[in-house]
Amino acid sequence: MSMQEISQSIGRPRKKPLLKRWWFWLLSVFAFFLLVGILSSGGESTAYELTKMTEMSKQQIIEKFGKPSEIVREDADGYIFGYDAGFLVRGNEKGVLEISLQKDMIKATTSDTYKIFDVTIGSSYDENVARLGKPDLSTVKDGKKNAMYLTKEDFLLLFSTDFNTEQISSIDFVAYDESLHSQSLDLSKMLGLIASEEELQKLFEVKDKNTSQGETLYSLEGFELVVDNQSNSVKQIIPTNRIYNIQGIRINDSLDKATQLLGKPLHRNEGVKNTTQYSYSFAGSQRPAIVNLTVNNTDNKIVYMEIKIKQ
Numbered sequence: 001m002s003m004q005e006i007s008q009s010i011g012r013p014r015k016k017p018l019l020k021r022w023w024f025w026l027l028s029v030f031a032f033f034l035l036v037g038i039l040s041s042g043g044e045s046t047a048y049e050l051t052k053m054t055e056m057s058k059q060q061i062i063e064k065f066g067k068p069s070e071i072v073r074e075d076a077d078g079y080i081f082g083y084d085a086g087f088l089v090r091g092n093e094k095g096v097l098e099i100s101l102q103k104d105m106i107k108a109t110t111s112d113t114y115k116i117f118d119v120t121i122g123s124s125y126d127e128n129v130a131r132l133g134k135p136d137l138s139t140v141k142d143g144k145k146n147a148m149y150l151t152k153e154d155f156l157l158l159f160s161t162d163f164n165t166e167q168i169s170s171i172d173f174v175a176y177d178e179s180l181h182s183q184s185l186d187l188s189k190m191l192g193l194i195a196s197e198e199e200l201q202k203l204f205e206v207k208d209k210n211t212s213q214g215e216t217l218y219s220l221e222g223f224e225l226v227v228d229n230q231s232n233s234v235k236q237i238i239p240t241n242r243i244y245n246i247q248g249i250r251i252n253d254s255l256d257k258a259t260q261l262l263g264k265p266l267h268r269n270e271g272v273k274n275t276t277q278y279s280y281s282f283a284g285s286q287r288p289a290i291v292n293l294t295v296n297n298t299d300n301k302i303v304y305m306e307i308k309i310k311q
Contacts (some may be wrong), residue, residue, distance in 0.1 A: 005309070009086050023291055033274045039164065040055055041181050045111035045112050045113065045167075046112045046113070047112070047113040048065075048112060048113065048114050048115070049115055049116075049117075049118070050087060050099045050101065050114055050115065050116050050173070051099065051116055051117060051173055052088075053089055053099055054094050054095060054097065054099075054153070054155075055095075057095075058079055058091060059292070060066065061081070061089060061096075062081075065083060065085075066081060066083075068081035068083060069082055069083050069084040069107070069108075070082035070083075072088075077091075077092060077195065078090065078091060078092035078097075079091060079092070082105065082117075084106070084107040084108035084111045085103045085106065085108060085110055085112065085114055086101055086102060086103065086106035086107075086112055086114065086121065087099065087100060087101045087102075087104065087105070088100045088102070091303045094161075097174065097175045098172070098173065098174040098175065098178065098179070099116060099172075099173045100170070100171070100172045100173075101114060101115075101116055101120075101121055101168040101171040101172075102121075102169070102170050102171075103121050103122075103162070103170065104169075106121070115171075116157070116159075116171045116172075117151075117157055117173070117175045118131070118170050119132075119157075119159050119168060120168070120171075120307060121168060121169065121170075121171065122167050122168065122169075123167070123168050124157070124166050124167070124168075125145050125147070125167070125168055126165050126166060127167065128147075128159065129147055132147075132149060132157075133164075135147040135148055135149055136148055136149055136150050136222065136241060136243040137185075137222070137243060142163070143163045143164040144160050144162070144163055145160065145161045145166075146158065146159075146160045146161075147159055147160075148181070148243070150176065150241075150242055150243045154175065154176050155174060155175055155176065155177055156172070156173070156174050156175075156176055156181055156182075156243075156268070157171075157172070157173050158170075158171070158172045158173075158174075158181065158246075159171045159172070163233075176250075177229040177248070182245060182248065183296060185243060185245055186244075186245050186246065186247060186248070187223055187237045187239055187242050187244050187245070187246055187307070188237070188246045188247055188282070188289075190225070190234050190237060191234055191235075191237060191287075191289055191307055191308075191309065192233055192234060192235075192289075192309065193233065193234050194231070194232050194233055195225065195227055195232060195233070195234050196232050197209075197216075197218075200218060200220070200225070204220040204221060205221045206218055206219070206220060207219045207220065209220065211229070214228065214229050214230060215227060215228055215235065216229055218305050219267075221241075221242055222239070222240060222241035222244050223237060223238060223239045223240055223241065223244050224237070224238040224240060225237055225238075226308070234238070235309045236306060236307070236308035236309070237306065237307050237308070238304075238305070238306045239305060239306075246305060246307050247261055247262065247282070247290075247291075248261050248290060249261055249262070249293075249302070249305065250302070250304075250305075251302055251303065251304070251305060252301050252302060253301070253302050254300055254301060254302075255278070255293070255295050255300040255301075255302065258278070258280070258293055262280040262281075262282070262291060263280065263281070263292050265278040265279060266279045266280060266281055267279040269297075271294055272308065274296065274297045274298060275294050275295060275296055275297060275303065276294075276295050276297055277292065277293070277294050277295075278292070278294075278295060279291070279292050279293075280292075280293070282307060287309050287310070288309070288310045289307055289308060289309050289310060290307070290308060290310055291305070291307045292305065292306050292307075293305050
């Protein structure tokens, strides 16, 4: 290059580098925020508390969660919808009766979270029990932990773990009277059965016992048993927790419900403190039995109940 060319080059104004141009930085900032917006909108996740479905109609559920992946049933008596996210909902014209989350039902990957009473699939059994409090009933069967709670909505909340793990694999939220579980909670099935103290301690938490006049009263978690010491047979059962029932009847149920399920009472006697006592014949055990109820006269609700072998 000649001196003249160098001189002319020095005399010309130099172009600014790209990184020093104001519009480059403006576009860069705009592109950055655009990229963040795209990434965030694509990765958004929603946490669904499925118990809220109890307040929704069938059509509202479809509008909220879309068309069911599987329609198990839909007729005049009710519906059962399954969704690939892993949950199932059962209901009728009165409302939702059951919501179930099952690990084995998950058929689609999603960033959304589905939970029942804040319990999620894969979460820790012990951590959920610590948060919710002591279950009304808990068992360990075949290496699986099971917890059962009776909620204020009169629904049963149940969750279970995988085999020999702490991770929850199934969650169920079901109306008590519409649940098959209520049948296993019917204490009348124990009447007349042989129940040694050793067997009771294996199955239940024995809180206290009192022996007198040839029989033993066992105070268990949620109910009491009177066992004949000679035959070791159960002769009387007294529920103390609403999670248990006698032929579908529980403490705080109405007298009308008891009469509907048990028939016309055999006897009616005035009780103490504004109560009335009713006695019903019971034919559902191996030996003739009787169901005694104490009912509050103000609201006709059951405040005490027992079933026992007829003398």
